[in-house]
Amino acid sequence: MMKNTVTHFEIYGEQPRALADFYRKAFGWQVEQMPGIGYWRIQSGAGEGPALHGGLTHRAIPGLNGWMLFVNVPSLDETAARILHLGGSIIRPKTAVPKTAWVTIVADPAKNTFGIWQADPTAFPMPEPD
Template sequence: MPAVTAPYKPGTPCWIDLMASDQQAALDFYRDLFGWQGEVGPAEFGGYAVCTLNGRPVAGIMARSAPEGQPLPPVAWTTYLASDDADASSRAVADAGGTILYPVMDVGTVGRMLVAADPTGAVFGVWQKVDFIGAGVVNEPGALTWNELNTTDTDAAGRFYHQALGLRPATIQGMEGYFSFNVGERTVGGMQLLPPYLAPQTPPHWMAYFSVDDTDSTVDALVKAGGSVLQPPFDMQAGRLAVVQDPQGAVFAVIAAPEGQTPDSP
């Protein structure tokens, strides 16, 4: 199992969570699709559920909410980028042209976090670990394997994430228009212009990719459970990929690596 026990390097995607209209329905859906285990959490943490895969934390699911008088946020997955100092990251995000949506806050004894939007409008989180480093398993079926920024301006977004969080964009040979995000010498994510298969007016966003054994059978199971397909399964350089939507509208991707190829852990 590609278990993660060491802290993620700053800038690396380290956690994902879902804001759902119906938290229990989302927990049931992802349990059946990916084998996750999770239940509604304590009231003092807003019922936040930490889902596990084979006993290791893999993702969070919560009921969406908003301050009084404010509209509810969309049903969506949020990618969190690791930081050694959330306060410093907050200042760097603002200085680089980002917008702080939820200021730095303590999350019990597990960590500190903030939520922001980059200059193109893509929402992301920043996580400073205390007792909780983030995902404890990646790059195996049912776990997170890739995080991708879909944006309207790759130049502006690339400059922002480099300045604010140390993510260095780079071109990828053989993939015109697609960029990697790198922390040091390691590739930790990707970036591209908003793809045409997304609905018109889809805002910039970070998309989570989950590893699966078989993309086609996973998509079939998702559709039977009430989900929908935005991009049917197709073969590409990194494997067999599909972009889908859960029954409540959250968009994500599933990918099966080519036979004999297993991604590295972070």
């Protein structure tokens, strides 16, 4: 995976099953629920050349509306520190996507939110602090 490129998007809502149906019908996207979890994979523009794919799930951050883009980075910790140094902020701290990646939700100085994503097949949730 190329570093510092947009990798995927996520769409959030209180009723993700209904949203999945909406995006299927609105754009003809392939939207399939992952077994056993409240997450749907989205394939946009399947078979029609390069396309950005994503997912759909329950809203993780209350009041956060819109779609979230994720940027693949070589080091989540270094990138988060650089974002803070440049006047950005951390919205949701480093979180594991089990056996897939580490993710942090950040904001730029204008408060625009996006995710930074470090692929890691060994990622697993960190222990809760005492």
